[in-house]
Amino acid sequence: MGYKNVCFDCRKAFNQGTDLKNIRESKCPECGILMTQVTHRFRPPKQNEIKKWNVAKFLMEKGFLYEHVYKRIYQVRGLTVLENYATYPENMRDAKEFVEKYKEQAVNE
Template identity: 50%
Template sequence: MGHKKVCLECRVTLNSTYASDSESSYLCSECGKPMTLLPHRFRPPKKSEHKKWETVKFLIDNGFYFQHIYENASKSVNGFTKSENLATYPQNMRDAKDFVEKFKSQAKQ
C-alpha cells in the first residue's frame, strides 16, 4: 500500500510507496518545509479549498493522521480486541472539533 506525502503549507500531495527503512523526513519541493506522511486512504482537498485544508491541518495537529477511527472501539471477543464501525473523517471545522473531542482516546500521541 502506498502513502501520501502532504505539505500543509503549499497544499501539495505526492503519492509514495513506503518502506520502513526509508528516510523518515520528507521535504516539500516547493517550500522546503517537512511534509507529513499520511495513509493511502487520505483524499486531499483541491488546492483552492482553503477551509478544507484548515480542517485537515486541525485534525493532524490533534493526532488524527487519517488512521482508522472506530465508533465502537475495543470489544473483547475470545481474548482478541475487536473494533467496529469505522468513523468518517469530517469535512469542515465545526464537525472536526466534535470529532476530536469524541475520539480523543484514539488520537496518536
C-alpha cells in the same frame, strides 16, 4: 497503498509509493518545509479548498493521521471488538466534535 507527504503551506500531497522500507521524510519542493507523512487513506482536497485543508491540518495536529478510527470499541469475553469505521469530517465544527469523541484513538507522538 503507501504513504503520502503533505505540505499544508502549499496545499499539495505527493505519493511515496508502496515500498515501506524506503519511506522517507521529504521537504516540499515548492517551499522547502518538512512535509507531514500520512497513509494512503488521506484524500487531499483540491488546492483551492482552503477550509478543507485547514480541517485536515487540525485533525493531524490533534493526532488523527487518517488511520482507521472506530465508531465503537468494546470487550466481549476478553476480546476487543472494533465496530465500524468513523468517517473523517470535512468541516471544522464536525472536526472538533470528532477529536473530542475519538480522542482516545489519537496517535500521541
